[in-house]
Amino acid sequence: MENLKRNIKGAYTVWYRDVVRFRRDRMRIVSSLVMPVVYLFLFGSGLAPAMAEMGGGHIDFKQYMFPGVLTMTVLFTSVFSAVSIVWDREFGFLKEVMVAPVSRVAIALGKAAGGSTVALFQGVIVLLLAPVLGISLTIAQLITLAGLMVLLALMMTSLGILLAVRQPSMEGFHMLMNFVLLPMFFLSGAFFPLRGVPIWMDLLSRVDPVTYGVDPLRQVALRGVVPVQFMDVIALRPLTVNVIMMAIFAVLFLVPAVWLFGRQD
Helix, strand or coil: CCHHHHHHHHHHHHHHHHHHHHHHCCCHHCCCHHHHHHHHHHHHHCCCCCCCCCCHHHHCCCHHHHHHHHHHHHHHHHHHHHHHHHHHHHHHHHHHHCCCCCCHHHHHHHHHHHHHHHHHHHHHHHCCHHHHCCCCCHHHHHHHHHHHHHHHHHHHHHHHHHCCCCCCCHHHHHHHHHHHHHHHHCCCCCCCCCCCCHHHHHHHHHHCHHHHHHHHHHHHCCCCCCEEEHHHHHHCCHHHHHHHHHHHHHHHHHHHHHHHCCCCC
């Protein structure tokens, strides 16, 4: 029992450290709105005329992009939260953590929880843009979106830990992240519909974990905004299927991430 309490306290400490670092970095909080604004109001406005016929003209492209931008925020925040593992290793802090009388599994789980929480905070900040785009969200929708963002954040934070745990340098981690994240993001359908795409793109999107995060966020966020008869244009699969797939990917990433973290020297 004493061991369990110590491990829970250790995981909580790692989680709390990430949350405090985010809370104290006010510039990071403010700047988290800059990129979504750029994508929504510059990129979205530029492509809106070309996408005007989407759903027979009943779907506003900037509204269509909003869940994709929300996904982008959670995605990049989640994965790059794992960069602190590489940073702590370079500065020796990770060694002090690893020799503490706490299970390494608890440390890895605390890190995953911390990255997921910070990503959720960032996603909530982006949700403030919804009324500007004419998207009205009910309490039920907000709660559902928060749950989906937590699951997406856990999945991608686990992937970030999995990739960061063996990276010896910050430069190598950032290069690997760009190599992995950008294709995953652009193949997810965040900024364009995946219906009618080439077969190779359709196949890649089906094995892309991010696809299963974008689709449910879009279905929930645009419910009540897009006419019901046109929801089939933007929805790829049932909400339940997306949630199950995200949970499966989260386990597939988290288990080896925790195992590799525990085998570090």
